[in-house]
Amino acid sequence: MVSGVAVMPGAFSQLDAARISEAIDWQQHTITIFGRKVTEPRLSAWLGDSGLSYVYSGVERKPSAWVKPIVEIRDTVMDLCGAGMNSVLCNLYRNGQDSMGWHADNEPELGPQPTIASVSLGGARRFRLRRTDHHAESIGLDLRHGDLLIMRGQSQRQWQHCVPKTRRAVAPRINLTFRSIICDRKGAPICPVS
Ligand SMILES: O=C(O)CCC(=O)C(=O)O
Numbered sequence: 001m002v003s004g005v006a007v008m009p010g011a012f013s014q015l016d017a018a019r020i021s022e023a024i025d026w027q028q029h030t031i032t033i034f035g036r037k038v039t040e041p042r043l044s045a046w047l048g049d050s051g052l053s054y055v056y057s058g059v060e061r062k063p064s065a066w067v068k069p070i071v072e073i074r075d076t077v078m079d080l081c082g083a084g085m086n087s088v089l090c091n092l093y094r095n096g097q098d099s100m101g102w103h104a105d106n107e108p109e110l111g112p113q114p115t116i117a118s119v120s121l122g123g124a125r126r127f128r129l130r131r132t133d134h135h136a137e138s139i140g141l142d143l144r145h146g147d148l149l150i151m152r153g154q155s156q157r158q159w160q161h162c163v164p165k166t167r168r169a170v171a172p173r174i175n176l177t178f179r180s181i182i183c184d185r186k187g188a189p190i191c192p193v194s
Helices: 017-022 068-081
Strands: 005-008 030-033 036-039 043-048 054-056 059-061 087-093 100-103 116-122 125-131 134-143 148-151 159-163 173-179
Touching: 017 068, 017 116, 017 173, 043 054, 068 087, 068 116, 068 148, 068 173
Parallel strands: none
Antiparallel strands: 005 148, 030 036, 043 087, 054 059, 087 173, 100 159, 116 148, 116 173, 125 134, 125 159
16 A cells, blocks of 8 residues: 555445535636646536635636535544645546546645545546656555545655546546645745634
8 A cells, every 4th residue: 555545435425426516616627737728627616714825737726615515524524534624626527538637736835744635426436646756656546435535644745646537437426635725835834814
């Protein structure tokens, strides 16, 4: 297993993915990668405490306000992983052609050793991890409805992750990736206004 990465299978299996999806105002963003504008192959939403700001793919984003069903999940996530969470990136993979490319959650806003807690709901998808300094070393996990994946310590420095496209018929999947913004863009600690 990868150091700093753990899965709690079925921790949220009682949740209804369709009900959670309805509570979220999904958007499809256009981002700039290597100077080229691309439409993200998934829908997303960012919720969090007021006063936070997060730069993602060169675009500064302000979070939308928390909604009750997500607050309930957040509070359980914080209990289970023993870390505070002041924001969540929500992703909706509508089918097997929706995906997330290789990256690490290593933005300066998250501090040097972030705890990232990710809840999967709906259809199962393959989640891949590869070593940052040796891409050939990789592993795959199937994340199923209700699973809680926790990544902490050095894991965002040592590993990258992705959700690849698949030709298999897969049901829509929601992923809620909770995190805590604790620094400004330059890595200096901040006191968020709530
Ligand atoms: O959908 C997933 O399991 C991964 C999401 C992710 O990598 C992210 O939000 O940074």
